[in-house]
Amino acid sequence: DWDASSIIEDQVAKIREKVGDAEVICGLSGGVDSAVAAALVHKAIGDQLTCVFVDHGLLRKGEVEQVKHDFVEATGIRLITVDAADDFLDALKGVSEPERKRKIIGEKFIRTFEKAQRQVLEEAGARGKEVKFLVQGTLYPDVVESGGGDGAANIKSHHNVGGLPKDIKFQLIEPLRTLFKDEVRAIGTELGLPDEIVWRQPFPGPGLGIRIVGEITRERLDVLREADAIAREELTKAGLDRDIWQCPVVLLADVHSVGVQGDERTYGSPIVLRPVSSEDAMTADWSRVPYDVLAAISTRITNECRQINRVVLDCTSKPPATIEWE
Ligand code: XMP
Numbered sequence: 020d021w022d023a024s025s026i027i028e029d030q031v032a033k034i035r036e037k038v039g040d041a042e043v044i045c046g047l048s049g050g051v052d053s054a055v056a057a058a059l060v061h062k063a064i065g066d067q068l069t070c071v072f073v074d075h076g077l078l079r080k081g082e083v084e085q086v087k088h089d090f091v092e093a094t095g096i097r098l099i100t101v102d103a104a105d106d107f108l109d110a111l112k113g114v115s116e117p118e119r120k121r122k123i124i125g126e127k128f129i130r131t132f133e134k135a136q137r138q139v140l141e142e143a144g145a146r147g148k149e150v151k152f153l154v155q156g157t158l159y160p161d162v163v164e165s166g167g168g169d170g171a172a173n174i175k176s177h178h179n180v181g182g183l184p185k186d187i188k189f190q191l192i193e194p195l196r197t198l199f200k201d202e203v204r205a206i207g208t209e210l211g212l213p214d215e216i217v218w219r220q221p222f223p224g225p226g227l228g229i230r231i232v233g234e235i236t237r238e239r240l241d242v243l244r245e246a247d248a249i250a251r252e253e254l255t256k257a258g259l260d261r262d263i264w265q266c267p268v269v270l271l272a273d274v275h276s277v278g279v280q281g282d283e284r285t286y287g288s289p290i291v292l293r294p295v296s297s298e299d300a301m302t303a304d305w306s307r308v309p310y311d312v313l314a315a316i317s318t319r320i321t322n323e324c325r326q327i328n329r330v331v332l333d334c335t336s337k338p339p340a341t342i343e344w345e
């Protein structure tokens with residue numbers, strides 16, 4: 020039978036043996052997986068672990084503050100944050116093809132961790148040593164969908180698997196690599212992480228970058244960030260957070276349609292709402308969100324985001340569609 024505490028014990032022993040007295044960093048995304056991976060590694064090696072949170076400019080509203088606050092408070096793990104928005108957004112300029120976006124983001128993450136190494140060692144009081152290991156919260160579905168499972172096709176390159184550069188100088192520690200999300204949540208709870216972290220809805224590492232269909236610009240990110248915050252707020256207000264697996268909000272940046280806002284003709288872009296229910300993200304069904312909740316989201320987005328004149332609902336299962344649009 021599946022048992023969280025024996026998996027934890029087993030992993031703790033393996034991690035200790037692998038790491039020895041080396042320094043380790045963990046890329047934190049704000050999501051469940053990396054938080055649980057960090058907590059597990061912290062249990063194994065304590066202060067040899069430093070977490071790095073990269074602000075790549077593709078985050079949602081309030082995300083940086085939330086990670087700094089919730090995570091550090093709950094775990095006491097040493098955290099440094101790196102502002103790498105210019106770096107990521109420069110590299111993504113002019114790119115609209117989804118797999119290229121994913122590869123660029125995956126590579127930039129690793130380069131950012133490499134650059135952060137000196138600061139990590141200083142904070143850890145380990146100057147002169149080097150960081151040997153990188154912890155990632157990779158799950159089994161990430162591996163399968165990136166084409167890393169037995170005979171699996173490459174559906175999309177998850178930033179932490181198929182999007183990694185070949186010449187990465189860290190050795191990887193991925194204690195969750197054989198697990199599904201519900202198992203990871205059980206482990207997080209067993210490790211004492213609070214519900215706000217364990218029950219967070221999934222958010223992909225490449226962030227809003229894969230929710231703008233088309234080129235990523237700062238202006239488009241601002242629009243999407245606002246629309247996403249509104250949708251999340253209304254879904255939470257309606258008490259639907261646990262019923263819905265996640266609700267990507269997608270900006271169809273290159274699509275334009277005619278609207279009328281404040282007596283004026285507009286030619287704006289649509290926002291897609293993609294609420295889904297799922298057990299493990301391998302398959303999903305579109306969530307039957309009550310009409311009045313959809314209405315509230317639609318009204319607020321078109322009122323508060325000037326560039327948006329239409330809100331549409333994605334009512335497709337996975338398969339045939341994936342959860343994210345890119
Ligand atoms: P798809 O779109 O493949 O998504 O149906 C399945 C689940 O994985 C999340 N996702 C990612 N998570 N890095 C991540 O950390 C990625 O590159 C990535 N791509 C998709 C997605 O949000 C959904 O929960």
